[in-house]
Structure formats: C-alpha cells, structure tokens
Amino acid sequence: MRLLRPPNDRRRSISLRNHVANIKSQKKRNLTNLKARERNKAVKSELKTRSKKAVNDAGTDDGGESLRLAVKRLDMPAAKGVIHKNQAARRKSRLMRKVNAASSAS
Numbered sequence: 787m788r789l790l791r792p793p794n795d796r797r798r799s800i801s802l803r804n805h806v807a808n809i810k811s812q813k814k815r816n817l818t819n820l821k822a823r824e825r826n827k828a829v830k831s832e833l834k835t836r837s838k839k840a841v842n843d844a845g846t847d848d849g850g851e852s853l854r855l856a857v858k859r860l861d862m863p864a865a866k867g868v869i870h871k872n873q874a875a876r877r878k879s880r881l882m883r884k885v886n887a888a889s890s891a892s
Contacts, residue, residue: 826863826868829863829868830863830868830869832859833859833860833863833877836852836855836856836859836860837856839852839856840852840853841881841884841888844884844885844886844888845888845889845891845892849885849889853881856881857878857881860877860878860881
C-alpha cells in the first residue's frame with residue numbers, strides 16, 4: 787500500500803495559520819515574516835506578468851518598452867534578494883530568446 791502525500795493546499799495552509807509563540811520577539815518576527823512573504827509573492831507575480839507582456843508585445847511599437855520594463859523588474863528583486871542574481875540572469879536570457887523569436891516570426 788502506497789502512502790499518499792497531502793495535497794498542496796493542505797501543506798500551504800499550515801504556514802498560514804496563526805503562529806503560537808510565547809516569546810514576544812518571535813511574535814514580532816512571525817509578523818514581519820508574513821509581511822515579507824506577501825511582498826515577495828507580489829513581486830514574483832509581477833515578474834511573470836511583465837515577462838508575458840514583453841513576449842506578447844514583441845514586434846510591436848510597445849515591444850521595446852515592455853522588454854525594458856521586464857528586464858528592470860527582473861533586476862530589482864535580484865538586488866533586493868527576493869530572487870537569486872543567477873536566476874535573474876537566467877530569466878533575462880530566456881526572455882530575450884523568446885522575444886527575439888517572437889519578433890522575428892511576426
């Protein structure tokens with residue numbers, strides 16, 4: 787008989803429940819961790835949105851501006867430590883390849 791892993795949302799909900807800490811500094815730390823997590827999630831979501839927009843706008847008048855904004859949005863989280871600098875470089879490289887392929891195809 788195989789043991790099944792719990793569904794993703796169940797594992798995710800464990801970290802969302804109220805943290806029960808007795809130490810005052812740990813209670814504060816839990817709050818700051820939640821705030822940072824929400825902020826980082828928003829930043830990562832914006833990265834995906836900007837990248838998709840840059841690929842969709844490739845070959846149009848707004849293509850260069852969209853690409854510039856996407857690259858800028860990739861560099862900023864790397865500088866802040868939200869994503870690793872190598873990950874930012876890898877994403878920029880992949881984005882450039884997609885944009886060049888899309889612009890040459892259209």
